[in-house]
Amino acid sequence: MAAPAPQNNRKVLGRLSLPERTFVANALRTETVGGVLLLIAAIAALIWANTPLKESYESVRDFHIGPGSLGLNLSIQHWAADGLLAVFFFVAGIELKRELVAGDLRDPKAAALPVIAAVCGMAVPALVYVLVTTFGSGSTDGWAVPTATDIAFALAVLAVIGTSLPSALRAFLLTLAVVDDLFAILIIAVFFTSDLNFAALGGAVVGLAVFWLLLRKRVRGWYIYVPLALAIWGLMYNSGVHATIAGVAMGLMLRCHRENGEEDSPGEHIEHLVRPVSAGLAVPLFALFSAGVAVSGGALGDVFTRPETLGVVLGLVVGKAVGIFGGTWLAARFTKAELNDELAWPDVFAVASLAGIGFTVSLLIGELAFKGDQLMTDEIKAAVLMGSLIAAVLASVLLKIRNAKYRKLCEDEERDEDQDGIPDVYEQDKPDYHLRMAEIYERKAAEHRRLAEVAGGSRSGGDGPA
Numbered sequence: 001m002a003a004p005a006p007q008n009n010r011k012v013l014g015r016l017s018l019p020e021r022t023f024v025a026n027a028l029r030t031e032t033v034g035g036v037l038l039l040i041a042a043i044a045a046l047i048w049a050n051t052p053l054k055e056s057y058e059s060v061r062d063f064h065i066g067p068g069s070l071g072l073n074l075s076i077q078h079w080a081a082d083g084l085l086a087v088f089f090f091v092a093g094i095e096l097k098r099e100l101v102a103g104d105l106r107d108p109k110a111a112a113l114p115v116i117a118a119v120c121g122m123a124v125p126a127l128v129y130v131l132v133t134t135f136g137s138g139s140t141d142g143w144a145v146p147t148a149t150d151i152a153f154a155l156a157v158l159a160v161i162g163t164s165l166p167s168a169l170r171a172f173l174l175t176l177a178v179v180d181d182l183f184a185i186l187i188i189a190v191f192f193t194s195d196l197n198f199a200a201l202g203g204a205v206v207g208l209a210v211f212w213l214l215l216r217k218r219v220r221g222w223y224i225y226v227p228l229a230l231a232i233w234g235l236m237y238n239s240g241v242h243a244t245i246a247g248v249a250m251g252l253m254l255r256c257h258r259e260n261g262e263e264d265s266p267g268e269h270i271e272h273l274v275r276p277v278s279a280g281l282a283v284p285l286f287a288l289f290s291a292g293v294a295v296s297g298g299a300l301g302d303v304f305t306r307p308e309t310l311g312v313v314l315g316l317v318v319g320k321a322v323g324i325f326g327g328t329w330l331a332a333r334f335t336k337a338e339l340n341d342e343l344a345w346p347d348v349f350a351v352a353s354l355a356g357i358g359f360t361v362s363l364l365i366g367e368l369a370f371k372g373d374q375l376m377t378d379e380i381k382a383a384v385l386m387g388s389l390i391a392a393v394l395a396s397v398l399l400k401i402r403n404a405k406y407r408k409l410c411e412d413e414e415r416d417e418d419q420d421g422i423p424d425v426y427e428q429d430k431p432d433y434h435l436r437m438a439e440i441y442e443r444k445a446a447e448h449r450r451l452a453e454v455a456g457g458s459r460s461g462g463d464g465p466a
Contacts (some may be wrong), residue, residue: 008152008423022343032156032158032159032280033280033285034152034156034276034278034279034280034283035152035153035154035155035156035159035279036156036158036159036160036285036293037279037280037283037284038150038152038153038156038279038284038287038359038360039153039160040284041284041285041287041288041291042155042287042288042291042359042385043175045057045287045288045289045290045292046145046291046292046293046295047213047292048292048306049292049293049294049295050294050295054294057292058193060076060289061075061076061077061292062075062076062077063075063076065079066079066423067291068465070234070238070459071234071237071238072234072238073466076289076327077289077290080286080288080289080290081286081287081290081364081367082237082242082243082244083233083243084281084282084283084285084286085247085282085283085286085360086233086243086244086246086247087247087274087277087278087282088244088247088278088283088286089181089185089244089247089248089251090247090248090250090251090274090278090358091251091271091274091278092178092181092182092185092247092248092251093247093248093249093250093251093252093277094249094251094252094254094267094268094270094271094274095178095181095251095271096178096179096181096182096252097251097252097253097254097256097267097272098256098265098267099175099178100256101256101257102189102256102257102258102265103175105175105178105179108188109335110334111326112331113331113335114172114175114176114179116327116328116330116331117172117176117323117324117327117328117331117352118176118179118180118183118287118324118327119179119183119327120323120324120326120327120450121147121149121176121180121320121323121324121327121352121355122147122148122180122183122323122351123323124319124320124322124323124326125146125147125315125316125319125320126143126144126146126147126315127309128314128315128318128319129142129143129145129146129311129314129319130143130305130311131311131313132310132311132315133307133308133311133316135307136306136307136310136311137165137307138306138307138311139308139370141369141370142308142311142312142366142370142380143369143382144184144187144191144365144369145312145315145358145365145366145369145383145384146311146312146313146314146315146316146320146358146362146387147180147183147184147187147315147358147360147362147365148180148184148358148360148361148362148365149176149177149180149320149355149356149357149361150177150357150358150359150360150361150362150388151173151174151177152283153171153357153359153360153388153392154173154177154354154357154359154392154395154423155356156334156391157354157357157395157396158354158399161396161399163399164403164406164407165351165406166342166343166406168340168343169343169347169351171281171355172351173351173355175354176324177232180355181361182360184365184425185244185245185248187298187365187432188242188244188245188255188364188365188368189241189242189245192242192365192368192369193240193241193242194240195240195375196239196240196241197238197239197240198239198321200235200236200238200239200240201235201236201239201240201241202427203235203239204232204235204236204239204246206230206262206399207231207232208246208249208250208253210228211225211228211232211250211253212253214228215253215254215266216272216395229246229250232246232250233246233247237391242368244313251267254266254267254270255267256268258300265443276286284365286360286364287360288361289357289371290363290381290420291363291366291381291385293378293381293382293385294378295382295413300382300386302379302382303379303382303383303386308376308379308380308381309379309380309382309383311360312366312380312383312384312385312387313383313387313390314387316356316357316358316362316384316387316388316389316390316391317353317356317387317391317394319356320352320353320355320356320358320391321349321352321353321355321356321391321394322352323352324348324351324352324355325348325349325352327347328348328352329345329348338353346401346402347402349398350395350399350402351395352400353391353394353398354379354391354392354395355383355391356387356388356390356391356394357388357391357392357395357443358384358387358388358391359384359385359388362384362388362436363381363384366380366381367381413440449465
């Protein structure tokens with residue numbers, strides 16, 4: 001008789017390790033606050049651009065400032081897109097580096113799932129856009145617009161609807177967004193680079209080499225790195241390569257593994273300092289000066305009739321959900337991994353739908369794809385807003401259906417009966433866990449018996465304690 005096949009213990013969306021769970025919780029807490037500010041900024045931009053104050057919005061957005069002699073006399077909107085978003089991509093570079101050296105992406109087997117899901121979650125929306133615009137005789141220039149995921153906006157939606165999403169699903173969403181950001185950076189660098197200024201590009205490369213060398217030599221001092229970073233950014237901007245690439249390049253150079261005696265690596269420390277600036281200032285200001293498009297009944301109707309805008313909406317709403325869900329299912333199917341027993345495939349589809357919120361990077365790519373055509377740029381922005389809104393509503397409905405289940409899972413993850421600072425779910429496999437829990441319950445029972453005896457003695461008039 002043939003020997004039984006060994007049982008496969010690999011799980012899709014399994015429980016995180018305790019350190020990873022703690023890191024994810026801290027990172028997403030900041031992103032959630034930033035996401036709420038992002039929502040407020042987007043709403044403010046729409047109101048400002050669709051009221052009698054519209055002219056003042058355009059005046060501020062198009063106001064130019066900066067040293068022209070350095071090629072940096074830019075509009076406020078341009079500063080937000082090329083300058084402030086460099087801070088956002090700097091943090092994205094640190095996140096990616098940390099995932100590669102200390103997170104889920106360091107293990108090829110563990111990395112396969114989010115990478116495959118992210119790639120499918122970018123390829124399918126692009127394919128949807130190309131098919132819609134091809135059959136509708138539209139422009140395929142915006143194929144990359146619906147490929148992005150905005151993690152801050154997605155988490156803001158979670159905060160608004162109050163869904164207690166389990167840490168495994170939150171980590172999956174975060175890792176998806178990190179990989180998504182990597183490919184978005186590559187898309188911007190490869191497909192949206194204008195005529196190159198090799199002198200400026202060479203200067204930026206030299207600056208990056210100096211930045212890396214200083215890090216290797218353990219040189220400290222913000223007064224060294226901040227001016228150097230600004231010089232690298234300025235040179236990268238003048239080179240014709242999108243300036244945000246400078247941010248991610250510097251983020252990737254930081255050391256993100258801890259050495260003996262370190263509570264945090266330099267990369268983690270700098271991320272803690274810069275992430276609030278990125279989430280709380282840089283991204284909301286970008287939204288304020290990019291999301292202000294004129295919205296009317298006719299304009300909203302055009303979103304669903306023009307092939308370019310319809311392609312963006314369908315790419316975000318349908319392409320993202322189908323791509324990420326399909327990629328996750330295929331990865332599990334061909335690696336013979338099993339879905340976490342506490343979750344179901346509809347949970348994966350709900351998170352995949354949430355990833356259809358492509359706000360920040362989609363707006364940026366829309367500006368780059370249709371540069372010089374302001375009318376089309378505004379229509380693409382309206383499509384991004386509409387697609388992100390529909391994806392948010394769809395995901396909210398799907399997540400609300402399972403909210404009671406999620407709340408119970410979160411309570412189980414947080415429970416700490418022995419009050420040792422470590423959730424009990426992470427100690428159940430330890431040999432002494434059940435013994436310690438029995439001791440705790442016995443102490444509680446003894447305390448209840450003592451209190452009952454005291455209460456009984458008091459009622460009978462005995463010599464109970466005063």
